[in-house]
Amino acid sequence: MRHVSHRARSAVRRCVGIGVGLLLGGCAGSASLHEVRDFADQSAKLGAYNELATRYRDTYSREQIYLAPSADQLAKVADARRRAVYDDFISAQKAVVLYMQTLAMLAGDERYDLGGRLDALGKGIKANVESGLEQRHVQAYTGMTRLLTRIIASRYQSSSVQSMVRDGDGDLQTLLDAMLTLTRLYTKTYENEKKTVQGLFDVEIPMANRPQDRMLATLARVHMVSKSAEYKLLDKRYDLAVQGLTKVSIGHRRLREHVDDLHAADLKVLLVGYANDLQAIGLGLQPIH
Template identity: 40%
Template sequence: MRPAAPRSSFACQQLAWLLSLLLLSGLLGGCASSQRLKDVRAFAATAPKLSGYTELSQRYRDTYQRELPYLTAAAAGREKALDAERRAAYPDLVAIHQAVVAYLRALGALADGDQFNYGDQIKDFSAGIKAWPDTGLTDRHVNAVANLARVIARAATNREQDQAVQQLLRDGYEPLHDALDAMHTVLRYYDRQHDNEQGIVLGMLDVEIPFSERPPERLLAALAKAHRQDKANEYRLLGLRHTLAANQVRDLAAWHETLYRGLGAPTAPVRAATSSLAPTTIAAAALVQGAQP
């Protein structure tokens, strides 16, 4: 009969087993951390896709200049008043985009192990914006921008890379969701304004072109018809750009939701703005590629 192993040998085996478990746990944790940082860097790199929002914001701001040649004197007076409102709202509407991009840049910098210099990034949008009810921009959206500024500033004080990224994802979850909702709401408003402008311009051409079709004015009629065709194509492509921009905002919200839930965070209500990539996104991207009306 073999003698029992000394207790010291058994204790050493237990210690080795525990150390192996700790090492394996550390390796698995390190792999999870590495993958999370990789995913966050990829997520942050999507920031340029939101540029469509700023381009459409600029187009919204300049609506009056495009409409003016097609307006009657009375209509021009009404649109002039609206032009002042558009130009006053424009800086606040663009500040939402600036806040979202600053958040993405902060995440990307932290995931790269860099110290994010947030000072210059948040000055422009953290000074305070106001609600514009006509556009759908509410106090909730305004507060989201202010909250994003706060969580970005706080994240810069965290020295541990993975923990800093996790904390920023947690702290930024609600304000980013509301900021993206603001962008989506404003884009819907831009789309309605686009439809209104299209009705004004094409409506005027449809009314006036028949009067230019008398034989002495055939050249004028031909030019007017060609112009109408160009404008109709311009508005069609712009409609696709509106769809593309809205879907890109929705896709970004869905990705952020996935990253947040990957932290093992408490279950949050499913967000309406986090639908998967819509087929219209691909179709719109293909049609507007290279077309800049």
């Protein structure tokens, strides 16, 4: 009789253990989704993209000393416009990063706690003709917020990966398009800043040709060399941002195509390649000190 009771108790413990495991995330079901996890994890690290948005916002503080008085007032107006939309730009990026962070956690084989992560989202975004943000981008942000709220509230990890990929791809692709649109804006603003600074050197240094201007001209040339080196690095970073966002978009589209078989061998090979590429791109987007 005691032997039977012991077996019964063991069976109950096994059942309870299985039930708890399912509630805590279905780890066994997601253990082989490491390629999905790594791709999403590397995609989320494009948060370093944030520096390009900050550079865009702070353009005037850098270029002011190079501006002619006649151009300063117009630059102040542009500065106010950039600062007014900065939070919207960051919100769009935060939604994409949080989506990828959540996907990485769901695809992992560890227990997870997503409570409070929605606090990382911004306050929302607004359409803006000058920046290129459209109503469809606003709607995608709203849809992404709702999806994240639902997924984070769910306790079924393995099924949430498929649900997230299936339901989130449309809004994610639209938000990535928004980020690419903003990257083009950042690049255009940066190119204008570079043209302003280099133009000043091109005009002023040849004019500093008197003996008493020698030290001034030498210092200006040293500064020009330093700025040229900085611009070469920045040229590459804007290109890398476009490459990274494009890679995330393509990689997630492949996930959506294989959503009913995330264990497919060809998908795993693709995701490993995308993750490696994104890791390299992320290193190139580390902040310049």
